[in-house]
Amino acid sequence: MGLVGAFLVLVVIALAARPLGRYMFKVFAGRPAFGDRIARPVEALLWRLGGVDPDEGMTWKQYFKAVLWLNLPMALISYVILRTQTHLPLNPDRQGVIAWPLAFNTAASFVANCNWQAYSGEQTMSYLSQLAALVFLQFTTPATGIAMVVGFIRALGQKTDTLGNFYADYLRALTRVLLPLAFVGSLVLLAAGVPDTFAGAAVVHTLQGTTQVISRGPVAALEAIKQLGTNGGGFFNANSAHPFENPNWLSNVLEIIMMSTLPIALVFTFGHMVDAQREGTSQASLRIGARQANVIFGVTMTVLVACFLIIYGSELGGNPALHSALGVRLAPNMEGHEVRFGQALTALFVNNTTAFTTGAVDTMHDSLTPLAGGTALLLMMLNAVFGGKGVGLLNILMFVVITVFVSGLMVGRTPTLLGKKIESREIRLATVAMLIHPVLILAPTAFALVHRIGTSSLTNPALHGISEVVYAYASAAANNGSAFAGLNANTPFYNVSLGLVILIGRYLSVAAMYALAGSLASKVPAAVTAGTLRTDTWSFGWVYVGVLVIVGALTFFPVLALGPIGEALSMHAGMWF
Amino acid sequence: MHFEGWRAWGPALRMSIVSWLLCGVAVPLLIVFVGEALVPAHAQGSMLRGPSGQVVGSADIGQDWTSPRWFWGRPSATLNPATGKPEPYAANNSGGSNLGPTNSALKAEVQANLQAFLAGNPGVSASQVPLDLLESSGSGLDPDITPASAYIQVPRVARATGLPAATLDALVAGQTHDGLLVRLFGAPFVNVLRLNVALARTEGAP
Numbered sequence: 001m002g003l004v005g006a007f008l009v010l011v012v013i014a015l016a017a018r019p020l021g022r023y024m025f026k027v028f029a030g031r032p033a034f035g036d037r038i039a040r041p042v043e044a045l046l047w048r049l050g051g052v053d054p055d056e057g058m059t060w061k062q063y064f065k066a067v068l069w070l071n072l073p074m075a076l077i078s079y080v081i082l083r084t085q086t087h088l089p090l091n092p093d094r095q096g097v098i099a100w101p102l103a104f105n106t107a108a109s110f111v112a113n114c115n116w117q118a119y120s121g122e123q124t125m126s127y128l129s130q131l132a133a134l135v136f137l138q139f140t141t142p143a144t145g146i147a148m149v150v151g152f153i154r155a156l157g158q159k160t161d162t163l164g165n166f167y168a169d170y171l172r173a174l175t176r177v178l179l180p181l182a183f184v185g186s187l188v189l190l191a192a193g194v195p196d197t198f199a200g201a202a203v204v205h206t207l208q209g210t211t212q213v214i215s216r217g218p219v220a221a222l223e224a225i226k227q228l229g230t231n232g233g234g235f236f237n238a239n240s241a242h243p244f245e246n247p248n249w250l251s252n253v254l255e256i257i258m259m260s261t262l263p264i265a266l267v268f269t270f271g272h273m274v275d276a277q278r279e280g281t282s283q284a285s286l287r288i289g290a291r292q293a294n295v296i297f298g299v300t301m302t303v304l305v306a307c308f309l310i311i312y313g314s315e316l317g318g319n320p321a322l323h324s325a326l327g328v329r330l331a332p333n334m335e336g337h338e339v340r341f342g343q344a345l346t347a348l349f350v351n352n353t354t355a356f357t358t359g360a361v362d363t364m365h366d367s368l369t370p371l372a373g374g375t376a377l378l379l380m381m382l383n384a385v386f387g388g389k390g391v392g393l394l395n396i397l398m399f400v401v402i403t404v405f406v407s408g409l410m411v412g413r414t415p416t417l418l419g420k421k422i423e424s425r426e427i428r429l430a431t432v433a434m435l436i437h438p439v440l441i442l443a444p445t446a447f448a449l450v451h452r453i454g455t456s457s458l459t460n461p462a463l464h465g466i467s468e469v470v471y472a473y474a475s476a477a478a479n480n481g482s483a484f485a486g487l488n489a490n491t492p493f494y495n496v497s498l499g500l501v502i503l504i505g506r507y508l509s510v511a512a513m514y515a516l517a518g519s520l521a522s523k524v525p526a527a528v529t530a531g532t533l534r535t536d537t538w539s540f541g542w543v544y545v546g547v548l549v550i551v552g553a554l555t556f557f558p559v560l561a562l563g564p565i566g567e568a569l570s571m572h573a574g575m576w577f
Numbered sequence: 578m579h580f581e582g583w584r585a586w587g588p589a590l591r592m593s594i595v596s597w598l599l600c601g602v603a604v605p606l607l608i609v610f611v612g613e614a615l616v617p618a619h620a621q622g623s624m625l626r627g628p629s630g631q632v633v634g635s636a637d638i639g640q641d642w643t644s645p646r647w648f649w650g651r652p653s654a655t656l657n658p659a660t661g662k663p664e665p666y667a668a669n670n671s672g673g674s675n676l677g678p679t680n681s682a683l684k685a686e687v688q689a690n691l692q693a694f695l696a697g698n699p700g701v702s703a704s705q706v707p708l709d710l711l712e713s714s715g716s717g718l719d720p721d722i723t724p725a726s727a728y729i730q731v732p733r734v735a736r737a738t739g740l741p742a743a744t745l746d747a748l749v750a751g752q753t754h755d756g757l758l759v760r761l762f763g764a765p766f767v768n769v770l771r772l773n774v775a776l777a778r779t780e781g782a783p
Contacts, residue, residue: 001760001761002760002761002762002764004761005760005761005762005763008761008762009762046595046599049591049595050588050591050592050595051587051588051591051592052588052591052592062585065585066585066588066589069585069586069589070589070592070593072589073589073590073593073594074593074596074597077593077594077597077601093669120658120670120671120672122669122670122671123658123669123670131601131602131605131606132597132601132602132605133601135600135601135605136596136597136600136601139596139600139601139604140593140596140600167588167592170592171592174596174599174600179599179600179604182604183604183607183608186608186612187608187611187612187615190612190615190616190619190620191615191616191619193619193623193637194619195619195620195621195622195623196608196609196612196613196619196620197609197613197620197621197622198609199621201669202621202622202624202632202635204624204632204633204634204635205631205632205633206633206634206640207627207633207634207647207773207774207777208640208641208642208643208644208647210640210641212634212638212640212666212668213667213668213669214622214634214635214638214668214669215668215669215671216621216622218605218608218609220608220609220612220620221605221608221609221612222605236671236716237670237671237672238671238672238673238715238716238717238718241671241673241714241715241716242671242716242718243635243637243638243639243716243718243719243720244622244637244638247623247637248763249758249759249762249763249764250762252762252763253762318708319678321678321679321684322683322684322687325684326684326687326688326691326703327703327704328687328691328703328704328706328708328711329704329706329707329708331707331708332708333678333708333712334708334709334711334712334714335673335674335676335678335683335687335712335713336673336674336675336712336713336714336715337709337712337714337715338714338715338716338719338721339651339709339714339719339721339722339723339764339766340719340720340721340763340764340766341763341764342762342763342764343764345762345763361715362715363715364672364673364674364675364715366673366675366676366677367673367674367675367676367677367678367683367715368678369678370678370679459675459676460675460676460677460680461680462679463679464677464678464679464680467677468677484675484677485672485673485675486675486676486677567677567678567679570679571678571679575679576679576680576681576684577679577680577681
């Protein structure tokens with residue numbers, strides 16, 4: 001029954017993604033689109049206030065620098081608000097001062113669209129910090145991500161010197177996509193039961209005669225953009241497991257749909273944009289972009305569903321070690337779970353939040369059965385099973401370039417991507433972009449596991465402790481933000497090291513991809529001949545999956561064997577640590 | 578030339594301030610005010626009133642029921658935020674146990690929960706207790722239990738309150754949500770606070 005429900009949700013996501021992708025294409029191509037009459041005058045005003053001419057093109061270097069120059073002051077605004085919240089209004093629960101390592105970690109993690117949280121929301125953040133520091137970045141960083149991939153896609157069409165105007169793309173992502181969807185989404189979640197108030201914590205006297213202090217706040221204003229922007233930073237410590245962030249099955253389904261639809265839609269946006277740039281050329285009739293998008297969508301969806309089934313199956317199997325030790329039922333895992341979501345939709349949430357690098361959690365990932373937690377970890381290590389807003393598609397295209405190279409070597413044809421020749425410079429840049437991710441995960445994990453400043457934060461012993469640390473750095477490098485939350489990450493070592501991994505993971509790999517974009521933009525697409533290795537075919541798609549899995553598995557297999565795989569074997573053998 | 582050197586900072590600074598006013602101030606405020614106007618009951622946190630009309634909690638937030646005369650909720654691993662000591666259902670400090678599946682602390686926790694439940698519910702054996710009554714929730718504030726977990730407590734509550742078991746069974750059935758949509762997209766559940774409010778109403782009725 002639950003499995004049927006989960007698949008229905010996936011079908012809704014897939015059906016919604018296509019029209020949304022087409023709509024975003026119209027928006028970013030500057031074509032007539034729904035909502036023009038309201039949005040155009042607003043955008044004209046905002047461009048005047050911002051001092052931006054939306055028609056002024058930028059080279060790849062200017063485009064990428066604009067990303068950095070815009071993100072830096074935004075991070076500073078957030079940092080200052082977090083550090084001064086005790087002097088600012090909207091602090092009814094009198095939250096205290098936030099120390100600089102935590103404020104740095106939080107500003108870095110939110111500006112990078114990671115939303116790693118080393119703090120407990122209801123014990124740390126004033127309402128003003130939640131909205132003006134964190135929701136602010138939850139809107140602007142996915143808009144940055146969408147603009148980054150839109151600029152990159154422009155390099156794949158015709159030969160061009162410029163990739164469009166970053167500020168124009170960024171602002172349109174806000175005014176046409178994120179702001180309207182989040183506004184409607186917040187009201188829908190509110191109707192489903194999510195609170196939204198500036199009143200401080202409620203104090204109630206229970207039927208049993210005790211007192212309970214119930215934290216609340218403007219939760220709905222955060223919840224929709226938290227999911228839509230693949231942000232994941234929750235209002236409360238328990239994130240979307242908290243009944244105020246996610247009160248029932250309906251809000252849970254809505255949150256899964258919100259986090260999953262936009263990253264898939266961008267794949268279709270990519271297809272339409274490439275085809276539109278080739279209109280009027282001899283290649284227009286091939287519709288190569290749309291075909292490529294369909295192949296990417298099909299094979300990535302297959303990986304997504306396969307991972308979901310592993311997570312679901314592992315959780316249904318429960319914990320045989322508990323069963324044999326205590327004589328309790330061998331039933332689906334409930335540790336860290338909430339009753340109202342059911343096993344299937346909880347598994348889908350785990351799957352999609354790590355696949356789409358959202359990082360919201362509706363169950364405690366640290367208490368998942370080993371193979372379920374391991375699959376969540378693997379999805380962040382791959383970082384390209386659709387991935388987060390914009391950046392996910394960049395990672396997919398990076399793996400496509402590498403697959404083009406590998407299969408070109410195998411069959412002895414000139415490697416091309418959408419007609420553009422892939423040469424040694426492109427391969428080198430794609431390889432650099434690819435290697436940053438495993439280095440950022442494995443190097444600090446190794447250090448943290450051998451040094452006391454790393455291991456003293458562990459709450460779970462032995463193999464699970466390894467998973468805990470590698471999960472933290474994988475989450476940071478993939479800009480996911482979910483956690484094996486037993487790890488006490490609010491220490492200077494973890495705050496600073498994870499903050500740095502987050503920033504490097506976000507900006508350095510994109511820098512390499514933008515150098516690649518500059519190189520691809522300067523090429524004229526070659527005509528398709530019998531000697532061309534076509535990338536818009538299903539056989540190429542399956543080779544792509546093979547490369548993704550082999551590169552992912554080979555790079556990370558040793559640490560997965562030490563962590564989740566070893567723990568799964570121990571659990572079935574009834575071992576305790 | 579607009580985007581070269583120091584001149585590139587102009588639009589970046591201006592755009593970040595414009596973005597902050599729009600996304601960090603205007604839109605969040607708009608959402609809160611529209612929300613409070615449209616659905617005020619939800620907006621405040623779904624506060625629930627008891628038989629005598631006073632607020633007894635939030636329908637969304639679980640409570641720590643320990644007396645045998647009330648239906649119990651799930652184990653909660655929350656801590657008192659000031660002392661850091663265990664305090665179940667601390668609704669100002671949500672969170673789970675975060676214990677991994679092979680951590681012997683998990684075994685100890687489940688064993689303690691099992692012993693407490695068996696002691697309070699004589700006649701029940703270990704293999705009969707649903708796992709949601711033994712394993713702690715993710716938020717530590719789970720307001721629900723499974724219907725099986727409610728029915729297994731009926732004999733105890735009947736003894737403690739003097740109400741007939743059939744009446745209590747009917748109360749549980751009345752608070753059970755197991756419609757088609759719930760089974761498709763969630764799982765059947767009973768809200769413990771609503772069940773206990775209904776129980777208090779039944780006791781108060783002549």
